[in-house]
Amino acid sequence: MGLFGRKKSSVGLDIGSGFVKLIEVDHSGDQPEVTRVAIRPLMADAIVEGEVMDPGLVADTIRGLLEDSGIDGRAVVTAIGGHDVIVKKISMDRMTEEDAREVIRWEAEQHVPFDIQSVELDFQILDPQGTGSEMSVLLVAAKRDLVESKLSLLRDSELEARVIDVDSFALHNALERNHPEAMKGIVALVNVGHEMTNVNILEEGVPILTRDIAFGTRRLREDLQREQGLAAEEADAVLAGRQSIDGLDRYVDGAADEVSVGVERAAAFLMAQQAGEGLGRVFLSGGGALVNGFPEALAERMGVEITVVNPFERVPMSVDAPFEVDVLETAPMLLLPLGLALRSP
Template sequence: QMNVLLVAAKRELVEGRMGLLTEAGLHAAIVDVDAFAIHNAFELNYPDAMQGVVGLVNIGHEVTNVNILEEGVPVLTRDLSVGTRRFREDLQREKGLAADDAEKVIQGVTQSADLASYVEARGEEIAVGVERAAAFLATASRSAGGLARVFTTGGGSRIPGLNEALASRLKAPVEPANPIQRLAYKDTAFDAVSVDEVAPLLMLSVGLALRRAA
């Protein structure tokens, strides 16, 4: 017997990505799934976090990907239609900020006391999605325990106060993941930026780079 994992994707989505590569003069050796690529990067960098039920939450611009691991194995993924764009639009709509100014606030470049209320509201949406995914796993009798830890990635993981808001709601430790902490890189690679600031943005890229064509 052999366990087989079948992944379905819309043809236009795959062809659109392939078309971009073709226009750039590149050839794709393999097509991967975001959740699996993120898991591969996480597994390499956090070998000691493979026990129990762990949540990987990739907070992107449009979508938040939730990946639930059980004993290090991805068992459930879910996409939430909330991302950093929602945070920015909240500030633009409610506070009359320009897009660039709102972006600086959610990146922590500009301080704003108003951000906390929006972080709490949108953080609640993300937390509910994570809770439902974990609850589905428990209902399926796959695991008796709740979330042991949660790791965030993507641009949203840098929003001031969001990790703390998620931890408060989920009743579990939440921390931004660093996909390059076990990788060797040139000392000059991050001269222009802070490693801690840019690392959460590299999770998907590192996961894709770890793949090998069969």
């Protein structure tokens, strides 16, 4: 590549338990533009409850995906999430960022339920221009094992980590870019994946709470297999609406119930604090948003407006990108990797 017109691209890699996804975003123009998208299903049980059971298989899938995609860079932005990552808004004495870096481990000790010696910490001062004696800080603590196993998986895939992000931050970033209207009032971003549902509650665009619910579309598929005697592929076809069975509603309503209880529980403490102002709106992403009838069932159950997130609403795709046709069809699954790729180099 020449000196002129040099591309400044970021590659986001989302290693989900159902699908591995890769998105490349070009940052050299006035606004970011998607140049590549690649998705591949992961073999069942290669990742279970966030734990990589078969690193060799996952690394093979990632390498295959890279080859398919034609992406030549080796540095990727990826993320960690789940129960071993804690994101918390804390309040501490006002000081410079440099000073805060010195004392953050000590501060974190009071807020993090893990052995403080075994965690990696990061933080961001949320009100750097503030004048009060206290400042508000977003603290991130991740178990070191989790970070190390992610790094080792990348090494096995012949990749390197440019940034290790946090799932909920990447989702938030991508939501903000595509749906600026979500940064008003109290809203929930609900990402229903294959095994996990990530709930982010935002107040005026500030993440005030993030929670994982141990529910994903995998459960729906397994229930259909067990109770309706369907093969895995048939269950997938039913969930995608390509095949129909009597009584799918019951399963979809059950899923909506489970997710709504999780979201309501997460939001409950907040609602108690702020009498009057309830959850205004729910933004839905992840494979769950594609399940036939699920967004409607969730809206009905929660009694709020549900918006299925389109990560390409305001991040255009490059006209000459070699896309598979189904990119738009799977769009809600691509919010997280898009958020990762939005981090400019």
